[in-house]
Amino acid sequence: MHRGWKIGFGIFILVILALTFLEANEPEPLNMTPSYSGKDKIPLGTYAFFESWKATREVEEISQPPFEFLAEEETPAGIYFFLNDYVVFDESELNKVLEWVSRGNTAFISAGYIGKNLLDTLNLEAHTDLRNTDFKSRPGLEIKNNRENFKLNFDIEALVFTETDSLEHEILGTAVFTDEASDEKPNFVKTGFGNGDIFLHSTPEAFSNYFLLRNGNHNYAETVLGYFNPEQNVYWDNYYKSGKSFYSSPLYYLLGNKQLKWAYYLVILASVLYIIFQGKRLQRPIPIVNALSNKTYEYAQTISHLYLEQNRYRELSIKKIELFLEYIRNQFRLPTGDLNNIEFQEKLASRSENSKAKTRKLFSKIEQLKVQEQISKEEFLELSRAITTFKDPKNGGTGNQ
Template sequence: MNTKNYILFLLFISLIFTGCKKTDWRENYREQSKAPFGTYIIHNEITSLYNGNEKVYLKKNISDFFNEIYYDNDAGYANYICIKSSANKLDKRSINKLLKFVFAGNDAFISLNHFSENLKKSLNISTDNLDKNTYALQELKNLKGSLYLKNDQFKDSVFKFERNIRRHYFSKFDSLTTIVLGTQKINHEKQPNFIKVYHGKGAIYLHTQPIVFTNYYLLNKKGTYASNIFSYLPDRTILWDPQVKSRKNSTDKNKKSVFKFFNKHTSLKWSLYIAFWGLLLFILFNARRKQRVVPTIEKLKNSTSDFTHTIANLYLKEENHKNLVTKKITYFLEKVRTKYLINTNNLNSVFIEKLASKSGNKLSTTRYLINTIIAVNKKSNCTQDELMRLNTLIENFFENN
């Protein structure tokens, strides 16, 4: 078989296996997925429910995001939204950051099939899922359900869903800080499946049926229930959490492999197999000539980098974080003077507006950075967390321009 026929044969095999496309009925809740149980529609239409407010798609963990910008009176309030099967990226530290965010006057909406123990313990709630061991597609298809909203405007409405509705409800919560907004009929009794937990100046809305926000139900004239649910949240900036990133320095061992993405799609999986075996056959048929091994030439060692690390380690061992903070601020102001030609003697509102305009950064982000610099510069001592947070803010500021 010559090379041309060999290539044509591989293309023919590829078309056979990649051309067969079946409907994927698995619950993936991915924002870019147009499969029945993806969230492509709600993700793209969510801003229309809040008068066109800005939607921020979180490309990093919520904990790391709040290290850069924090929504409060100065930066404006926001709604955090997470619709997934389970929020594995919300570890204990991320949940604490989210609770502080809500306590300051923001709101959070979380709809999951499985709530983590950390989240339940933090909110003093318990859940019961009678179908937690149901995974087969046919078994899930047979799970029907009737959902209700307790608001007077919806009290006479019954929202019926014909598949993938698990018997999942809140079995325990603090009645002093929690109110029931919606119920689900389970074994002829109405059980709470949508609650509002007050926390500080804000509230956390918890929902047990993320499936109702997927493409399948929104395309089958079931979107009224979803829009009614989101009507409880105020018109604000939307922080949409796709749960794609673990927190920096996290010890999470369940990080996703790139090969898991291929395994989720039959056509991509077969393409990967064919490419692998095709490459192996090509090597076997063409491995007649051998080339002498080319010796590796080591790069010259960068002694400047080692010296910098040594000096940095000395500061860290002395735990003189204030000294490093002062040097970081001096470095930042010097770079502002040389790069943007702005006088840094007075860090007032005029300076902040000029710096935001010339650097191309958002005004709220620039104001938050300068206020942080002023605050830590007044302190006689600084913690390691304050040093790391200042360093992250400065690096992100110069990366965005």
Template sequence: MIKNYAPLLLLLILVGCNKTDWEENFKEKEKSPFGNYIIYNEASQLLGKSHVTLLKQNIYDYLVINSVIDSLETKNYVSIKNAGYKYPVEVVPEFLDFVAKGNNVFLAFNQFKDTLKSALHFSTNNLDDNVFSISRLKKLKGELSFKNTQFSKSSFNFDRNLRRNYFLEYDENTTTVLGTIKVDGESVPNFIRINHGKGAFFLNLHPIAFTNYNLLNGKEVYAANALSYLPNKKRTLWDPQIKSSKYVNQKEDDNNIFKFFLEHPTLKWFLFVSLIGLLLFLLFNARRKQRPIPVIEPLKNSTVAFTQTIANLYLKEEDHKNLVDKKIAYFLEKVRTKYLLNTSNLNNDFIDKLASKSGNDIQKTKYLVNTIITLNKKIECSKEQLIVLHKMIEKFLK
């Protein structure tokens, strides 16, 4: 059935690469490369002709308000997204109860919430966590495999957007590794099952594998194999995570401080009197007052600060040659103004006159001038050479 969507890929190519949306949106109604249109519409076939319901409310509200956890009918819950952004903190205990009673939860996320990690005792590591741009994601290629060798095909090569994301720690007593990803030549877990009560959590770190692009690019078997771990012929709750929890927000509103004041007559009058008093205070203090005379600070000599800023900029950029040239120019200018010497020709006669007028040893003066001549001819200078020159000039001038 997935092959019937192949014309979509051809249509994307005909429309033009410049207009193709390569953002990872994971939306069930999106036919863009990284939408979930195909996987959702084929879910009934992949899950053994089970009835698939697209949730119109937050999963927490659905579980609590509809008392799904207490229902005798067990279900599958599926969500394929970048992360569970819309999950409130309160959903984790509900998930645990939901699974403990025989239901199953399938989550394919790039990132899992810390509350879920803590509750199920696992941790993850994403070596490409800071890769966001489309051009950089396109270069991320890799191989995903299943542990179950009974599958007709258990190894799949993905040509883009495959982050090096894997499970780092987990409880081996309750966890089974179902799939792996190759990272630096080593196979590490990316798909696990965590047994909990009568049900299980199925956690996959590569939702990109279930998107339109990969299902039309020969990877539909991977999605079919992954979802085959869910029990067949069960009703499936498919979560697009389109809304935040209204029930949790309502609970937060119940704790609103103003609502608490308004529910008590005494506190309500106190609130009204305080507001009226504040308005009267503002009204009687709104008369015109003389503006304070601003203090005009005298202009500051910022030459030293500016010089320090420029020097720090060159140090930060590690442009040592530029700083060396400026140190030499500074020294020669000092020689011209203080000792009235011509610096156009740094010969022996110049060295003798400089040593005599500055009161420095002839050998020390000669060594400094030769160092300046040598560094002037270099194309690049090291940090150490800059430091040595600085110390020599400072010592000479003192």
């Protein structure tokens, strides 16, 4: 290598090492990714809330979907606690939750986005309200039984309930955007459903680590939990969580440590440089290996010729019929136990785009040949043409037989 190239390459390596050192020692940026997992200590995790609540009462974690949990034979009673940046049930799951609540249980849902089907069921409407002051959107939170104002210390898109009925909905808390009372918007409502209650709370950030661990904001969560019956069991939902509750990849542990992460990157860089400068000298020629050819068609052709030469048309016909029935089972998902069943023939005719008459005629021919002791060459060829035409009705059976 030319001396100038060596000097340039050395400078390049030094620059890479310097940048790696600076990056590795740079402070970690604040991770504001929504998680709401009880195991996450990031700002929008709920480790502080979850562990504090577990210290005062028993909380059971539920990692399966609500539909499966509530479908168990002995469905437990209590409080089902959903906390995430969004909670959207499909129709069948929502019906399960509502049926469970109507039996005298409680569902608490705190989410920045709540499924429209649930809101419609409870005759509620909601929309995102942004009240910017100095380019900030940080509403204060108030609870009906505690008029203290808990100020959010980071910007959010606040979801508030815009259509409430005093006969159906009890407003328990509000989001306050200014000092004027008219700017209070409901963000925490209670609705009776059957013999139970549904609590909807639209500011899940209020249960995050970043909010609760500042300025006595933990009182807000304590006040919210005060609305629950202390005798009821609590079921903490782990299914509707944006943060992963477990990590299966070994790289998660490797990249989770700053020193190990940059050591890993340096190993990759060194490997790439080694391949670039040493690969041409040490790489051996790669022999060409021809792919194995598919001889299935030739094999089938040979076997069929043996049958034809020995005039074993009955065996050929039976094989042809068996392959055709297997084709029906695989292609149209229909059982072939009873070929004379009218319902079977009508379904097959509809799915294969053949007429019912043509379908009945074909299976009548099949049943006839199956009981014959001798089958002629002409009968075998007629069966083959009929099956081929049935498989490809649009082209008149001109495809592969």
